[in-house]
Amino acid sequence: MSNSLEKLKKEYRWDIYQCSLKCFNCMYINPHYLISQDFYINCPAGKFFGFDTFYSGGRMEIARGILDGSIKLPLKDNKMLLKVIYACTTCGSCENICYYNREIRTTEVFETLRELLVENEIGPMPEHIKFLKSISENFNPYNEDKSARINWLDEDEKLNEIKNNILENDYKILYFVGCTSSYRTKDIAKATVKILNKLNIHFKILGMDEWCCGSPAARVGDTILARKMAQHNIKVIENCGANLVLFSCAGCYRTFKKDYPKWGLNYNFKVLHISEFISELIKNNKIKLGSIDKKITYHDPCHLGRHLGIYDPPRIVINAIPKINFKEMARNRFNAWCCGAGGGVKSAFKDLAIFAASERLIEAEKTTDAEYLISTCPFCNLNLKDGKKNIETKIIVKDLMELLLECRVELIE
């Protein structure tokens, strides 16, 4: 029996049979929190494709069929089944809302189904194979040269000195930049470094020794490649002697914090999202912030929110800025609508990714009238900006670090 089939049978049988009702309540937000009828459905995949199979209950039924043998492996010619299993952002809204059992682990079941497809050489989708090849050869999913990983430092003279830190071993704090900010949303990496500099935080980055965190590979079922990335990253971080690693990417952070230990890969350093790090400084009255007179709303990235339960730190940072006018969207915190990019969807199901991002922007505009839509994940940022090309909206998509850069940030000694 294959590893993942055994895992489905032993570890996830309970979850799969918990969903025997197929009640499909998990397609909505929790009705106790209902603010707007327009923003009630909360599964991007189900809403986009428009029928039951593409909601959580449909995928759980496929898992049950595989367990009891009514769906026969290897599924080679069933292209529709492949599509259903991969057309899900693994956002976690369904497992958050499941009325039948609060402990259900739908996204782990879906990721194990994907592992099973990869093991049987049926999955992933052709678009995923391209980025997996790039991770394997270039250590990033964007088909970019590995030597270009630190090019964002050259784009700003003031940041160039960070390059010296790459060679030194005695920094206790490390900033793990992540592939998306290194190659696509470089302004987030630059803003993070500038904020850390303003706060007199001595830190280093790994430069070319930083490899993809493994998240894109893990989400589409290639756990062998994901583990290879994880083992390398843990080794280089432990060798450099850092005892605290900061992340500006919700996806990298979730992978280090939740997945590495789940894969049996433990490490001797502490990990924090930059929003947690700065919110702690704010709580301890260590930071003085200048004002921003703007209407702001916040998008919870699924990796940081539902997958790690981190909702307050970004809100603490935003609300610490004097004059800011903060308003929540109709779907927020554990009811947040996914940006649409995760789980390999942005590469294999581009229309679904753009649909979800556009809906988030419309929700921000209609339910908050905000000028800025703030997030704490470069991949959300990238997809929301792509969604903006699809609709008419004045809202500006920004990362929390870019927002901070707009005001005076000082460390109180």
Ligand code: SF4
């Ligand atoms: S993880 Fe998200 S996209 Fe996937 S079935 Fe659940 S709610 Fe839908």
Ligand code: SF4
């Ligand atoms: S995951 Fe829970 S809420 Fe969704 S269909 Fe299954 S039992 Fe119902």
